[in-house]
Amino acid sequence: MGLLTVLAAGSATIGVVHTMHLPVDLAAGLLTGAVTNTPALAAATDVIERIMPGQSANVAAGYGIAYPYSMLGVVLLVQLLPRLLRRDLRAEEQRWRQEQSWFYRLNTCQHWERSAPA
DSSP states (O other), rough: OHHHHHHHHHHHHHHHHHHHHHHHHHHHHHHHHHHHHHHHHHHHHHHHHSSSTTTTTHHHHHHHHHEEEHHHHHHHHHHHHHHHHHHHHHHHHHHHHHHHHHHOOOOOOOHHHHHHHO
């Protein structure tokens, strides 16, 4: 799933770069911001600084442009996904709590049996 996310973001970035004729340093920032990956921002900044000295500020600008939109997309997806999948969150939560209580009771009983004096 992670690989699919990165491939989709990379494809979208390449499409935007070619359509809008953006420089590669800005594109690197857009990609790192789109996947909300701050370590990738640091790596992209370092690579761009080595290839094109003095142009690394554009990487940070691209990151700053894409990051808020990416975070907004994540928040909206988390809010809308249950509706799109037609899931009842209250019923799912209740089922999860029942499963957790069963596991808790099972683990607690096993703990007491193992630690009981012989």
